[in-house]
Amino acid sequence: MLDHGAPPHNGGPAAPHSSGVGMRLMRRKPVERLVAEGGHGEGGTLRRSLGLWQLTMISIGATLGTGIFVVLGEAVPKAGPAVTLSFVIAGLTALFSALSYAELAGTIPVSGSSYSYAYATMGELIAWVCGWCLMLEYGVSVAAVAVGWGEYLNELLDGTIGVTLPAALSAPPGDGGVFNAPALIVVMLAMAFLLGGARESARANTVMVLVKIGALVLFCAIGVQGFRSGNYENFMPLGMAGVSAAGATLFFSYIGFDAASTAGEEAKNAQRDLPRAILLSLAIITALYVLVAAVAVGAKPWRQFTDSEATLAQIMREVTGQSFWGTLLAFCAVVAIASVVLTVLYGQTRILFAMSRDGLVPKVFARVSPRTGTPRANTLIVSLFCGVLAAAVPLGQLADATSIGTLFAFALVNVAVVVLRRSRPDMPRSFRVPLSPLLPALGFGFCLWMMGSLSTVTWVVFGVWMAVGLVFYFLYGYRRSRLAAPAPSEAK
Numbered sequence: 001m002l003d004h005g006a007p008p009h010n011g012g013p014a015a016p017h018s019s020g021v022g023m024r025l026m027r028r029k030p031v032e033r034l035v036a037e038g039g040h041g042e043g044g045t046l047r048r049s050l051g052l053w054q055l056t057m058i059s060i061g062a063t064l065g066t067g068i069f070v071v072l073g074e075a076v077p078k079a080g081p082a083v084t085l086s087f088v089i090a091g092l093t094a095l096f097s098a099l100s101y102a103e104l105a106g107t108i109p110v111s112g113s114s115y116s117y118a119y120a121t122m123g124e125l126i127a128w129v130c131g132w133c134l135m136l137e138y139g140v141s142v143a144a145v146a147v148g149w150g151e152y153l154n155e156l157l158d159g160t161i162g163v164t165l166p167a168a169l170s171a172p173p174g175d176g177g178v179f180n181a182p183a184l185i186v187v188m189l190a191m192a193f194l195l196g197g198a199r200e201s202a203r204a205n206t207v208m209v210l211v212k213i214g215a216l217v218l219f220c221a222i223g224v225q226g227f228r229s230g231n232y233e234n235f236m237p238l239g240m241a242g243v244s245a246a247g248a249t250l251f252f253s254y255i256g257f258d259a260a261s262t263a264g265e266e267a268k269n270a271q272r273d274l275p276r277a278i279l280l281s282l283a284i285i286t287a288l289y290v291l292v293a294a295v296a297v298g299a300k301p302w303r304q305f306t307d308s309e310a311t312l313a314q315i316m317r318e319v320t321g322q323s324f325w326g327t328l329l330a331f332c333a334v335v336a337i338a339s340v341v342l343t344v345l346y347g348q349t350r351i352l353f354a355m356s357r358d359g360l361v362p363k364v365f366a367r368v369s370p371r372t373g374t375p376r377a378n379t380l381i382v383s384l385f386c387g388v389l390a391a392a393v394p395l396g397q398l399a400d401a402t403s404i405g406t407l408f409a410f411a412l413v414n415v416a417v418v419v420l421r422r423s424r425p426d427m428p429r430s431f432r433v434p435l436s437p438l439l440p441a442l443g444f445g446f447c448l449w450m451m452g453s454l455s456t457v458t459w460v461v462f463g464v465w466m467a468v469g470l471v472f473y474f475l476y477g478y479r480r481s482r483l484a485a486p487a488p489s490e491a492k
Contacts (some may be wrong), residue, residue, distance in 0.1 A: 024124070024478070024484070025123060025124060025125040025478075026122075026123035026124070026125065027123060027124050027481075027483045028119065028120060028121065028122070028123050028124070029116075029119045029120055029124075029127075029358070029483060030120070031107070031108055031120045031420075031424065031427065034108055034110050034112075034116055034119070034120055035108065035109065035110065037110075037357060038109065038110050038111070038264065038265045040357070041353060041357060041366045041367060041368035041375060042356075042357075042363055042366045042367040042368065045368060045373065046111070046198070046265045046266050046353075046368060046373055046374075046375075047197070047198060047199070047266060047373035048265070048266055048267060048268050049197075049198055049199040049202075049266060049268070050198060050199070050202055050263055050266050050267045050268060051267075051268050051269075051273065052269075052272075052273040052276055052277055053206070054199075054202040054206065055260040055263055055267055055273050055274065055277035056260070056276075056277040056280050056281050057202065057205055057206045057209045058202065058205060058259050058260050058263060058277070058343050058346070059256065059257050059258070059259050059260040059277055059278060059281035059282075059343075060209050060213075060281045060284060060285060061205045061206075061208065061209045061256075061259075061339040061340065061342065061343040062255075062256025062257070062259035062340060062343035062344045062346075062347060063253070063254060063255065063256035063257050063259070063281065063282075063285050063340070064209070064212055064213070064216075064284075064285050064288065064289075064336070064340075068216065068253065068288075068289060068292050068293070068312065071249060071250060071252055071253055072292075072293065072296060072305075072311050072312070073305050073306055073311035074249060075246040075249050075250050076246075076296075076297065076302050076305040077302070077303075077305055077306075078238065078242050078245045078246040078249065079236075079238060079242045079243045079245070079246035079247075080234065080235070080236060080237040080238055080242065080302045081231060081232045081234070081235050081236075081237075081297045081302055082235055082236040082237075082238075082242070082243045082246075083243075083246055083250075083293050083297060083302070084290055084293045084294050084297065085236075085243050085247075086243050086244075086246035086247040086250050087247075087250055087253075087286070087289045087290050087293050088286075088290060089243065089244070089247040090247045090248075090250045090251040090253070090254055090450075091254065091282070091285075091286040091289070091290075092446065093247075093251060093254075093407075093410075093443070093446040093447065093450055094251070094254040094257060094282060094286075094410075095282060095286075096414065096439055096440070096442050096443025096446055097258075097410040097411075097413055097414060097443045097447065098257055098258070098278055098279060098282045099279070099433045099434070099439055099440075099443070100413045100414045100416070100417040100433055100439075100440050100443060101113075101114070101257075101258050101261055101278050101413055102274070102275035102276075102278045102279055102431045102433070103275065103417050103429060103431050103432055103433045104117045104261075104413065104416060104417055104420070105260070105261040105264060105270070105274035105275055105278060106270075106271045106272070106274055106275040106429060106430035106431045107271075107420065107427060107428075107429050107430070108120060108264075109264035109265070109267065109270030109271055109274055110264045110265055110354060111262055111263070111264055111265045111266075111350040111351065111353055111354045112131070112262075112264075112350075112351055112354030112355065113134065113258060113261040113262045113264075113347070113350075113351055113354075114130050114134065114258070114261075114409050114410070114412060114413045114416070115127055115130050115131035115134055115351055115354060115355060116354055117130075117412075117413060117416040117417075117420075118130040118131075118412050118413075118416055119358070120416075120420065121415075121416040121419040121420050121423065122412070122415065122416060122419060124360075124481060124483060125473070126412065128360060128469070128473045128477060129408075129412075129466065129469070129470075130408075130409050130412045131351065131355050131360070132465070132466065132469035132473075133405040133406070133408045133409040133412075134348075134351050134405070134409055135348070135351070135352075135405075136401060136402060136404075136405030136406075136462075136465055137255060137402055137405045137406040137409060138344050138345075138347045138348035138351060139348045139382065139385065139386055139389075140386075140389065140401055140402045140405070141252070141255050141256075141344055141402040141406075142187060142190075142341055142344050142345050142348065142386040142390070143183070143187075143386050143387075143389040143390035143393060144252075144390075144402055145337055145340045145341055145344065146180075146182075146183035146184075146186050146187050146337075146341050146386070146387070146390035147172065147180060147183050147390055147393075148337055149182060149183060149186045149334065149337040149338065149341065150165075150170050150171070150180055150181075150182035150183050150186075152313065152330045152333040152334050152337065153165070153170075153182045153330075153334055154170055154182075155313045155326065155327070155330035155333075156327060156330040156331050156334055158327075159323050159324075159326060159327025159330060160327060165181070165182065169181045170182055172390075172391060172392050172393055173392060174393075179391050179392070180390060180391040180392070181391065183387070183390035183391050184387040184388070184390060184391045186337070186338050186341050187341060187345065187383055187386050187387035187390055188383065188387060189338065189341075190338065190341045190342040190345050190383070191345070191379055191380065191383035191387075193342055194342070194345060194346055194349065194374065194379050194383075195372065195374060195376060195379055195380075196372065196374075197372045197373060197374055198263070198266045198346075198373070198374065201342060201346060204342065205339050205342055205343055208335050208336065208338060208339035208342070209336075209339055211332055211335045211336060212332060212333075212335065212336030212339065213288070214332065215328075215329055215332030215333065215335075215336060216288050216291075216292050218325075218328070218329070218332075219292060219295065219296075219312055219315075219316060219329060220291055220292060220295045222316055222319060222320060222325055223295040223296060223298075223299045223315055223316065223319055224295050224298070224299070225319055225320075226298075226299035226300075226315075226318070226319035227295065227298035227299055228298060228299070228301075229298070231297055231298050231299075231300070231301050231302065232297070232298065237302075244449075244450075244453045245453050247450060247453070248403060248450045248451075248453035248454050249403070251403050251406070251407065251450055252402055252403045252406075253289065254282075254285070255344075255402060255403070255406050256340065256343065256344055256347075257278060257281055257282045257285065258278065258347075258410075259343050259344065259346070259347045260274055260277040260278050260281065261274060261278065262346070262347040262350040262351055263346075263350065265350075266350075271430040272430055275430060275431035292312075296311070296312065296315055299315050299318075299319055300315050300318065312329055312333070313326040313327075313329045313330045313333065314326065316328075316329050345379075345382065345383060345386065348382050348386075349365075349375055349378045349379050349382050350375075352365040352375075352378055352382065353365055353366055353375045353378055356378070357482075358481060358482055358483070359477065359480045359481045359482040359483075359484075360473070360476075360477035360480070360481060361476075361477065364377050364378070364381070365377070365378040365381070366378070401458060401461050401462065401465070403450075403454065403458075404451055404454050404458050404459070404461075404462045405462065405465070407447045407448075407450055407451045408447070408451065408462075410443065410447050411443075411444050411447035411448060411451075413443075414440040414441070414443040414444040414447070415440070415444060417433055417436065417440050418436065418437045418440050418441075421436060421437070
């Protein structure tokens with residue numbers, strides 16, 4: 001257990017009333033205060049009901065499926081057969097950051113994830129920037145994944161009843177449609193589960209995760225029958241630049257392994273189980289990604305891959321010559337991608353819950369329903385926003401914008417773990433990053449490298465997003481921050 005009564009360490013949190021704008025921007029929230037406030041919202045408290053199994057399933061649910069079911073068709077033309085290497089590089093980048101997440105999640109087990117870690121180590125402004133990036137990571141990725149869900153729904157409908165939704169109602173503007181109704185529907189379904197409670201949502205997610213793992217194992221068993229070694233003769237046709245570009249795109253498929261860290265206030269034994277869930281989920285995810293990508297490229301020449309979200313179902317149909325297997329995989333993908341929407345939407349609501357409790361966003365996001373123990377208004381608002389976004393914005397633009405926000409947040413987590421080691425060296429930690437600060441430095445460097453591989457347009461979008469976030473912070477959060485006034489216990 002953390003020593004809640006430990007006195008502030010020299011060089012620790014800045015005093016809430018530090019004078020000057022610069023000092024106020026650097027004010028830090030003590031770890032003890034972060035942990036003490038855990039679970040408490042406006043009008044109610046979150047319920048601790050999640051164990052190691054549920055936490056691991058949350059991370060796998062938020063991650064597994066996005067890259068394989070949705071983005072693989074976009075990444076293969078960039079790297080060729082070396083897309084398997086791209087998955088490994090993206091996985092290594094995620095691993096270094098996952099180690100830092102594991103240490104901080106066990107030390108600061110709260111709902112805010114990297115936002116809260118930055119608040120305790122680098123100050124309010126950096127925490128806000130991190131939280132704003134997390135909104136891009138979680139909120140926008142919900143929409144991006146929901147767009148891909150519609151593609152597989154059409155595959156399923158075509159294989160079962162021989163009809164598909166009209167393009168006008170199954171694709172967003174810019175992709176040949178007017179309104180992506182399936183994307184909106186899957187977000188609303190996820191919202192319904194979340195409103196029922198964390199435990200109920202976790203149970204539904206576990207079932208969906210088992211279905212998606214089964215689907216990928218089935219794909220490998222069938223797809224390997226069409227494996228042709230000649231498809232790997234020119235392993236890296238587009239050079240290392242292509243591998244790097246594909247890796248940056250595929251990093252989108254690792255977004256979510258940190259989802260367990262957003263459940264810190266609903267875990268039964270957060271300090272023990274959060275680090276284990278994060279690392280275990282990443283190991284399972286990486287192994288499955290590399291295996292499925294290797295089979296996919298072996299079964300289909302890389303030049304024949306198209307930017308289609310239903311790539312795996314198409315390969316199954318081509319290998320077997322039968323529509324049944326492709327239809328079955330499409331059904332599994334519909335379930336699998338729905339679990340990504342569910343768990344990532346969960347993470348977004350919990351991060352906003354933490355930011356609202358700190359006063360940086362409106363109080364409505366911290367209101368907790370006494371009956372279900374969930375942030376009800378928060379869930380409704382976020383779900384409606386993400387649903388409309390999913391129905392109106394093309395997938396490709398969303399995926400890259402999400403990747404850059406995630407990489408930036410991960411880079412800050414790698415810095416935070418080093419800062420906390422130096423400022424609070426004696427604080428109990430249930431997990432410690434080995435070879436620190438070397439591995440966090442590698443994680444930071446990999447994140448910057450992959451950010452540099454993204455397009456100029458993505459950087460422009462990111463810059464605009466950050467500018468909007470800073471305007472909101474200085475107009476709202478800077479003055480309303482709870483650190484601008486002493487906590488009730490401090491005022492006594």
